[in-house]
Amino acid sequence: MTPIELRCLPTKLQKKHQSSTSGGLIARLGVDKRCKGQGFGEWLLIDALAKLLSASDSVAFPVIIVEAKDGLKHFYEKYGFTAFKDDESKLFITIADVRESLSEL
Ligand SMILES: CC(C)(COP(=O)(O)OP(=O)(O)OC[C@H]1O[C@@H](n2cnc3c(N)ncnc32)[C@H](O)[C@@H]1OP(=O)(O)O)[C@@H](O)C(=O)NCCC(=O)NCCS
Structure with missing residues:
Protein backbone atom coordinates (compact mmCIF):
# COMPACT_ATOMS: atom_id res chain seq x y z
CA MET A 1 0.00 0.00 0.00
CA THR A 2 1.05 3.61 -0.51
CA PRO A 3 -0.45 6.99 0.50
CA ILE A 4 -2.39 8.79 -2.25
CA GLU A 5 -2.75 12.52 -2.84
CA LEU A 6 -6.40 12.74 -3.86
CA ARG A 7 -5.93 16.30 -5.18
CA CYS A 8 -3.57 14.92 -7.86
CA LEU A 9 -6.25 12.63 -9.28
CA PRO A 10 -8.90 13.77 -11.82
CA THR A 11 -11.73 15.72 -10.14
CA LYS A 12 -14.29 12.98 -10.81
CA LEU A 13 -12.17 10.45 -8.90
CA GLN A 14 -11.48 12.90 -6.07
CA LYS A 15 -15.20 13.32 -5.49
CA LYS A 16 -15.91 9.61 -5.71
CA HIS A 17 -13.16 8.57 -3.26
CA GLN A 18 -13.09 11.47 -0.79
CA SER A 19 -12.36 9.26 2.21
CA SER A 20 -9.59 7.21 0.58
CA THR A 21 -6.04 7.66 1.82
CA SER A 22 -4.20 4.70 0.28
CA GLY A 23 -3.69 2.96 -3.03
CA GLY A 24 -2.13 -0.35 -4.01
CA LEU A 25 1.51 -0.05 -5.13
CA ILE A 26 3.32 -1.93 -7.87
CA ALA A 27 7.05 -1.77 -7.15
CA ARG A 28 10.18 -3.43 -8.46
CA LEU A 29 8.48 -5.10 -11.39
CA GLY A 30 11.26 -6.37 -13.64
CA VAL A 31 12.33 -8.99 -16.12
CA ASP A 32 15.85 -10.40 -16.48
CA LYS A 33 17.44 -8.39 -19.30
CA ARG A 34 18.19 -11.63 -21.19
CA CYS A 35 14.41 -12.30 -21.33
CA LYS A 36 13.11 -8.85 -22.29
CA GLY A 37 10.73 -8.50 -25.21
CA GLN A 38 9.19 -11.95 -24.87
CA GLY A 39 5.95 -11.01 -23.11
CA PHE A 40 7.09 -11.68 -19.53
CA GLY A 41 6.68 -8.02 -18.50
CA GLU A 42 3.07 -8.04 -19.67
CA TRP A 43 2.44 -11.33 -17.84
CA LEU A 44 4.00 -9.98 -14.61
CA LEU A 45 2.02 -6.74 -14.79
CA ILE A 46 -1.30 -8.52 -15.38
CA ASP A 47 -0.49 -10.94 -12.53
CA ALA A 48 0.28 -8.02 -10.19
CA LEU A 49 -2.95 -6.26 -11.18
CA ALA A 50 -4.97 -9.44 -10.60
CA LYS A 51 -3.41 -9.91 -7.14
CA LEU A 52 -4.08 -6.29 -6.18
CA LEU A 53 -7.65 -6.56 -7.47
CA SER A 54 -8.13 -9.58 -5.22
CA ALA A 55 -6.55 -7.73 -2.25
CA SER A 56 -8.88 -4.77 -2.82
CA ASP A 57 -11.82 -7.03 -1.97
CA SER A 58 -10.45 -7.29 1.60
CA VAL A 59 -8.80 -3.88 2.04
CA ALA A 60 -10.75 -1.42 -0.06
CA PHE A 61 -8.62 0.98 -2.13
CA PRO A 62 -9.65 2.81 -5.30
CA VAL A 63 -6.46 2.97 -7.38
CA ILE A 95 -9.56 -0.77 -9.49
CA ALA A 96 -12.81 -0.44 -11.46
CA ASP A 97 -10.86 -0.33 -14.75
CA VAL A 98 -8.69 -3.29 -13.72
CA ARG A 99 -11.81 -5.29 -12.81
CA GLU A 100 -13.40 -4.50 -16.16
CA SER A 101 -10.24 -5.28 -18.16
CA LEU A 102 -9.53 -8.57 -16.40
CA SER A 103 -13.12 -9.72 -16.77
CA GLU A 104 -12.60 -9.51 -20.54
CA LEU A 105 -9.62 -11.92 -20.52
C1 LIG B 1 9.64 -2.86 -18.30
C2 LIG B 1 9.82 -4.37 -18.40
C3 LIG B 1 9.25 -5.03 -17.15
C4 LIG B 1 9.09 -4.87 -19.66
O1 LIG B 1 9.22 -6.28 -19.72
P1 LIG B 1 9.28 -7.07 -21.11
O2 LIG B 1 9.19 -8.52 -20.80
O3 LIG B 1 10.44 -6.62 -21.90
O4 LIG B 1 7.96 -6.54 -21.83
P2 LIG B 1 7.01 -7.38 -22.78
O5 LIG B 1 7.83 -8.20 -23.72
O6 LIG B 1 6.01 -8.12 -21.96
O7 LIG B 1 6.30 -6.22 -23.57
C5 LIG B 1 4.93 -5.98 -23.44
C6 LIG B 1 4.59 -4.75 -24.27
O8 LIG B 1 5.19 -3.60 -23.67
C7 LIG B 1 5.99 -2.93 -24.62
N1 LIG B 1 7.15 -2.39 -23.94
C8 LIG B 1 8.14 -3.09 -23.35
N2 LIG B 1 9.06 -2.25 -22.81
C9 LIG B 1 8.61 -1.00 -23.10
C10 LIG B 1 9.11 0.30 -22.83
N3 LIG B 1 10.25 0.49 -22.16
N4 LIG B 1 8.38 1.38 -23.25
C11 LIG B 1 7.24 1.20 -23.93
N5 LIG B 1 6.71 -0.02 -24.22
C12 LIG B 1 7.40 -1.10 -23.81
C13 LIG B 1 6.37 -3.98 -25.65
O9 LIG B 1 6.66 -3.42 -26.91
C14 LIG B 1 5.11 -4.83 -25.70
O10 LIG B 1 4.14 -4.20 -26.51
P3 LIG B 1 3.63 -4.90 -27.87
O11 LIG B 1 3.02 -6.21 -27.44
O12 LIG B 1 2.62 -3.94 -28.41
O13 LIG B 1 4.83 -5.06 -28.71
C15 LIG B 1 11.32 -4.72 -18.58
O14 LIG B 1 11.83 -3.97 -19.65
C16 LIG B 1 12.19 -4.49 -17.36
O15 LIG B 1 12.31 -5.37 -16.50
N6 LIG B 1 12.85 -3.34 -17.26
C17 LIG B 1 13.83 -3.09 -16.21
C18 LIG B 1 13.22 -2.97 -14.85
C19 LIG B 1 12.33 -1.79 -14.76
O16 LIG B 1 12.69 -0.70 -15.15
N7 LIG B 1 11.12 -2.05 -14.22
C20 LIG B 1 10.09 -1.06 -14.08
C21 LIG B 1 10.13 -0.40 -12.75
S1 LIG B 1 8.98 0.95 -12.77
Whole structure:
Protein backbone atom coordinates (compact mmCIF):
# COMPACT_ATOMS: atom_id res chain seq x y z
CA MET A 1 0.00 0.00 0.00
CA THR A 2 1.05 3.61 -0.51
CA PRO A 3 -0.45 6.99 0.50
CA ILE A 4 -2.39 8.79 -2.25
CA GLU A 5 -2.75 12.52 -2.84
CA LEU A 6 -6.40 12.74 -3.86
CA ARG A 7 -5.93 16.30 -5.18
CA CYS A 8 -3.57 14.92 -7.86
CA LEU A 9 -6.25 12.63 -9.28
CA PRO A 10 -8.90 13.77 -11.82
CA THR A 11 -11.73 15.72 -10.14
CA LYS A 12 -14.29 12.98 -10.81
CA LEU A 13 -12.17 10.45 -8.90
CA GLN A 14 -11.48 12.90 -6.07
CA LYS A 15 -15.20 13.32 -5.49
CA LYS A 16 -15.91 9.61 -5.71
CA HIS A 17 -13.16 8.57 -3.26
CA GLN A 18 -13.09 11.47 -0.79
CA SER A 19 -12.36 9.26 2.21
CA SER A 20 -9.59 7.21 0.58
CA THR A 21 -6.04 7.66 1.82
CA SER A 22 -4.20 4.70 0.28
CA GLY A 23 -3.69 2.96 -3.03
CA GLY A 24 -2.13 -0.35 -4.01
CA LEU A 25 1.51 -0.05 -5.13
CA ILE A 26 3.32 -1.93 -7.87
CA ALA A 27 7.05 -1.77 -7.15
CA ARG A 28 10.18 -3.43 -8.46
CA LEU A 29 8.48 -5.10 -11.39
CA GLY A 30 11.26 -6.37 -13.64
CA VAL A 31 12.33 -8.99 -16.12
CA ASP A 32 15.85 -10.40 -16.48
CA LYS A 33 17.44 -8.39 -19.30
CA ARG A 34 18.19 -11.63 -21.19
CA CYS A 35 14.41 -12.30 -21.33
CA LYS A 36 13.11 -8.85 -22.29
CA GLY A 37 10.73 -8.50 -25.21
CA GLN A 38 9.19 -11.95 -24.87
CA GLY A 39 5.95 -11.01 -23.11
CA PHE A 40 7.09 -11.68 -19.53
CA GLY A 41 6.68 -8.02 -18.50
CA GLU A 42 3.07 -8.04 -19.67
CA TRP A 43 2.44 -11.33 -17.84
CA LEU A 44 4.00 -9.98 -14.61
CA LEU A 45 2.02 -6.74 -14.79
CA ILE A 46 -1.30 -8.52 -15.38
CA ASP A 47 -0.49 -10.94 -12.53
CA ALA A 48 0.28 -8.02 -10.19
CA LEU A 49 -2.95 -6.26 -11.18
CA ALA A 50 -4.97 -9.44 -10.60
CA LYS A 51 -3.41 -9.91 -7.14
CA LEU A 52 -4.08 -6.29 -6.18
CA LEU A 53 -7.65 -6.56 -7.47
CA SER A 54 -8.13 -9.58 -5.22
CA ALA A 55 -6.55 -7.73 -2.25
CA SER A 56 -8.88 -4.77 -2.82
CA ASP A 57 -11.82 -7.03 -1.97
CA SER A 58 -10.45 -7.29 1.60
CA VAL A 59 -8.80 -3.88 2.04
CA ALA A 60 -10.75 -1.42 -0.06
CA PHE A 61 -8.62 0.98 -2.13
CA PRO A 62 -9.65 2.81 -5.30
CA VAL A 63 -6.46 2.97 -7.38
CA ILE A 64 -3.22 1.13 -8.14
CA ILE A 65 -0.09 3.24 -8.43
CA VAL A 66 3.29 2.79 -10.06
CA GLU A 67 6.35 5.02 -10.14
CA ALA A 68 7.71 4.48 -13.62
CA LYS A 69 11.43 4.57 -14.18
CA ASP A 70 12.79 6.73 -17.03
CA GLY A 71 11.35 5.68 -20.37
CA LEU A 72 8.74 3.34 -18.92
CA LYS A 73 5.77 5.71 -18.78
CA HIS A 74 4.59 4.42 -22.17
CA PHE A 75 4.84 0.79 -21.06
CA TYR A 76 2.31 1.47 -18.27
CA GLU A 77 0.13 3.74 -20.42
CA LYS A 78 -0.21 0.88 -22.90
CA TYR A 79 -1.98 -1.06 -20.12
CA GLY A 80 -4.38 1.75 -19.15
CA PHE A 81 -2.39 3.69 -16.55
CA THR A 82 -2.70 7.52 -16.48
CA ALA A 83 -0.05 9.95 -15.21
CA PHE A 84 -0.76 12.00 -12.07
CA LYS A 85 -1.32 15.72 -12.67
CA ASP A 86 1.68 16.78 -10.58
CA ASP A 87 4.16 14.06 -11.51
CA GLU A 88 4.39 12.51 -14.98
CA SER A 89 6.48 9.59 -13.73
CA LYS A 90 3.80 8.49 -11.28
CA LEU A 91 0.82 6.73 -12.83
CA PHE A 92 -2.44 5.21 -11.63
CA ILE A 93 -5.19 2.91 -12.82
CA THR A 94 -8.52 2.53 -11.04
CA ILE A 95 -9.56 -0.77 -9.49
CA ALA A 96 -12.81 -0.44 -11.46
CA ASP A 97 -10.86 -0.33 -14.75
CA VAL A 98 -8.69 -3.29 -13.72
CA ARG A 99 -11.81 -5.29 -12.81
CA GLU A 100 -13.40 -4.50 -16.16
CA SER A 101 -10.24 -5.28 -18.16
CA LEU A 102 -9.53 -8.57 -16.40
CA SER A 103 -13.12 -9.72 -16.77
CA GLU A 104 -12.60 -9.51 -20.54
CA LEU A 105 -9.62 -11.92 -20.52
C1 LIG B 1 9.64 -2.86 -18.30
C2 LIG B 1 9.82 -4.37 -18.40
C3 LIG B 1 9.25 -5.03 -17.15
C4 LIG B 1 9.09 -4.87 -19.66
O1 LIG B 1 9.22 -6.28 -19.72
P1 LIG B 1 9.28 -7.07 -21.11
O2 LIG B 1 9.19 -8.52 -20.80
O3 LIG B 1 10.44 -6.62 -21.90
O4 LIG B 1 7.96 -6.54 -21.83
P2 LIG B 1 7.01 -7.38 -22.78
O5 LIG B 1 7.83 -8.20 -23.72
O6 LIG B 1 6.01 -8.12 -21.96
O7 LIG B 1 6.30 -6.22 -23.57
C5 LIG B 1 4.93 -5.98 -23.44
C6 LIG B 1 4.59 -4.75 -24.27
O8 LIG B 1 5.19 -3.60 -23.67
C7 LIG B 1 5.99 -2.93 -24.62
N1 LIG B 1 7.15 -2.39 -23.94
C8 LIG B 1 8.14 -3.09 -23.35
N2 LIG B 1 9.06 -2.25 -22.81
C9 LIG B 1 8.61 -1.00 -23.10
C10 LIG B 1 9.11 0.30 -22.83
N3 LIG B 1 10.25 0.49 -22.16
N4 LIG B 1 8.38 1.38 -23.25
C11 LIG B 1 7.24 1.20 -23.93
N5 LIG B 1 6.71 -0.02 -24.22
C12 LIG B 1 7.40 -1.10 -23.81
C13 LIG B 1 6.37 -3.98 -25.65
O9 LIG B 1 6.66 -3.42 -26.91
C14 LIG B 1 5.11 -4.83 -25.70
O10 LIG B 1 4.14 -4.20 -26.51
P3 LIG B 1 3.63 -4.90 -27.87
O11 LIG B 1 3.02 -6.21 -27.44
O12 LIG B 1 2.62 -3.94 -28.41
O13 LIG B 1 4.83 -5.06 -28.71
C15 LIG B 1 11.32 -4.72 -18.58
O14 LIG B 1 11.83 -3.97 -19.65
C16 LIG B 1 12.19 -4.49 -17.36
O15 LIG B 1 12.31 -5.37 -16.50
N6 LIG B 1 12.85 -3.34 -17.26
C17 LIG B 1 13.83 -3.09 -16.21
C18 LIG B 1 13.22 -2.97 -14.85
C19 LIG B 1 12.33 -1.79 -14.76
O16 LIG B 1 12.69 -0.70 -15.15
N7 LIG B 1 11.12 -2.05 -14.22
C20 LIG B 1 10.09 -1.06 -14.08
C21 LIG B 1 10.13 -0.40 -12.75
S1 LIG B 1 8.98 0.95 -12.77
